[in-house]
Amino acid sequence: MFQKNMRVLIVDDTSTSRMLIRDALEQLGMTQIASANDGEEALKAMVASPSHLVISDLNMPKLDGLGLLKAIRAHPPTKKTPFIILTGKSDRAVIEQAAKLGVNNYITKPFTLASLKTGIEAVVGKLQ
Amino acid sequence: MTLTVAAPATRRITIIQGEYRVTDDPNVCFTTILGSCAAACIRDPEAKVGGLNHFLLPGDPQRAAGKDAERYGVYLMELLINGLMQKGAKRSRLEAKLFGGARTMMGLSDIGAMNRAFAEEFLQNEGIALMGGHLGGDRGRRIEYWPVSGRARQVLFSSHAKVETMPPPPPAASTQLGDVDLF
Numbered sequence: 001m002f003q004k005n006m007r008v009l010i011v012d013d014t015s016t017s018r019m020l021i022r023d024a025l026e027q028l029g030m031t032q033i034a035s036a037n038d039g040e041e042a043l044k045a046m047v048a049s050p051s052h053l054v055i056s057d058l059n060m061p062k063l064d065g066l067g068l069l070k071a072i073r074a075h076p077p078t079k080k081t082p083f084i085i086l087t088g089k090s091d092r093a094v095i096e097q098a099a100k101l102g103v104n105n106y107i108t109k110p111f112t113l114a115s116l117k118t119g120i121e122a123v124v125g126k127l128q
Numbered sequence: 129m130t131l132t133v134a135a136p137a138t139r140r141i142t143i144i145q146g147e148y149r150v151t152d153d154p155n156v157c158f159t160t161i162l163g164s165c166a167a168a169c170i171r172d173p174e175a176k177v178g179g180l181n182h183f184l185l186p187g188d189p190q191r192a193a194g195k196d197a198e199r200y201g202v203y204l205m206e207l208l209i210n211g212l213m214q215k216g217a218k219r220s221r222l223e224a225k226l227f228g229g230a231r232t233m234m235g236l237s238d239i240g241a242m243n244r245a246f247a248e249e250f251l252q253n254e255g256i257a258l259m260g261g262h263l264g265g266d267r268g269r270r271i272e273y274w275p276v277s278g279r280a281r282q283v284l285f286s287s288h289a290k291v292e293t294m295p296p297p298p299p300a301a302s303t304q305l306g307d308v309d310l311f
Contacts, residue, residue, distance in 0.1 A: 013219070014206050015253045059210040061219065088207045110203040 003128055004028070009051035010035040011042040011068060012086075013060040017109075021055060021086065024116050028127060039063025043071050050078050053124060058087040058094065066094070069101045082123045086111065140272075143167070143182050148204050150179035150211035154276040161270050162228035164240035166201070166247045166263070169225040169273040169280055170208055170256065172217035178275025181208040183228075183243055201246045209254075224251055225261035225280050225311055227271045240264065260311040280311040 008030055012018045018035045025033050034051060036042035040062040042054070054072065058065035065085055072078045085098055088109040095106055107119040121127060136155045143149055143160040151158075158180040160167050171178025181204040212222065229244035244263045251258050261280070262269070268285040 014202065014209065016202050016250050017206060019253075020202060057206075059213065061213070088203055088210070109206065110200055 004030050005032055006052040007032040007034060008053045008055060009042060009045060011039060011054065011056035011060070011065070013038050013057065017057065024113050027113055028117055039065065039068035042068055046072055046078050047075065050081060052081065054081060054083045055086050056083065058085055058089050066098060066101060069098065069103055073102045084119060084123060143180055145182050146184045148179060148181035148208045148211065150177065150208065150215055151275055152177040152215055156275065158273045158275060159271065161268065162230070163232045163268040164230055164243060166226060166228035166243035167271055168205060168208065168247060169275070170212060170222055171275050171278050172212060172221045173223065173278060174221050175216040175218065176276050177212055177215040177217050178278065179208050179212055180273050180275065181205065201243065201250065205250055223257045223259045225259055226263055227261045227269065227282060229263045230265045230267055230269070232266060232268055262309060262311070282309045282311065
């Protein structure tokens with residue numbers, strides 16, 4: 001069961017997208033939301049203070065979504081952290097690569113509040 | 129004997145609603161027709177790559193009043209920027225021109241104003257320099273954009289005159305020729 005006050009980390013290099021995702025998560029009742037501009041920043045944040053759920057874009061400078069996923073899975077304290085990719089890219093090869101790296105779900109943009117909620121609940125259970 | 133070398137022909141690619149395209153080919157010209165929709169022309173002058181997107185006109189005013197119109201814009205902006213970066217562009221060097229967002233139908237909600245506000249706010253949020261363009265008004269327009277050079281041309285539609293295809297103008301600074309504007 002996923003509690004709405006658990007920490008969620010949004011990773012996206014587009015600040016407008018980060019704001020929209022944050023807005024949607026807040027509408028879903030979540031209160032502990034952090035964000036990072038790219039994979040590198042997200043990884044530092046996860047090592048310093050792990051979040052309970054990561055929602056990440058794919059295409060980002062420095063460290064992309066797949067690189068972040070790989071690094072998080074390789075870091076023992078975060079290796080089981082639910083990781084959702086939220087991206088405009090729906091390339092089958094990339095989805096398969098993400099699956100091999102241990103992604104928990106893959107949501108494509110443009111998302112709706114309902115698709116985001118469904119995508120999150122499929123990974124962490126019904127939001128309480 | 130005089131040798132003449134023909135300049136490469138311009139290849140025109142039409143971008144329709146909901147689409148985006150990126151190129152590093154200097155002979156490509158993207159063209160699109162806008163009413164209340166908006167288009168962002170974004171390029172990296174150093175990497176010599178550029179592109180254009182065309183935000184969809186939201187169909188349902190109830191939904192458009194919420195976040196959907198903005199999402200569509202964000203989605204297409206993100207795809208465009210990602211496409212540019214995959215061709216070697218850097219975010220810090222991006223520059224943009226914005227077009228469209230007209231109020232073409234009175235009495236309905238002003239979707240054009242929403243598109244305009246979104247496009248300008250997006251560039252501001254992302255730190256992308258706005259170099260020019262033309263937003264608003266009450267007439268549709270055809271945009272032609274040469275992504276590598278950054279040259280843009282706008283032909284405003286009128287209810288009386290049919291817009292004819294014209295040859296590309298020579299490179300020039302912003303010049304106004306009646307209803308044809310160069311940016």
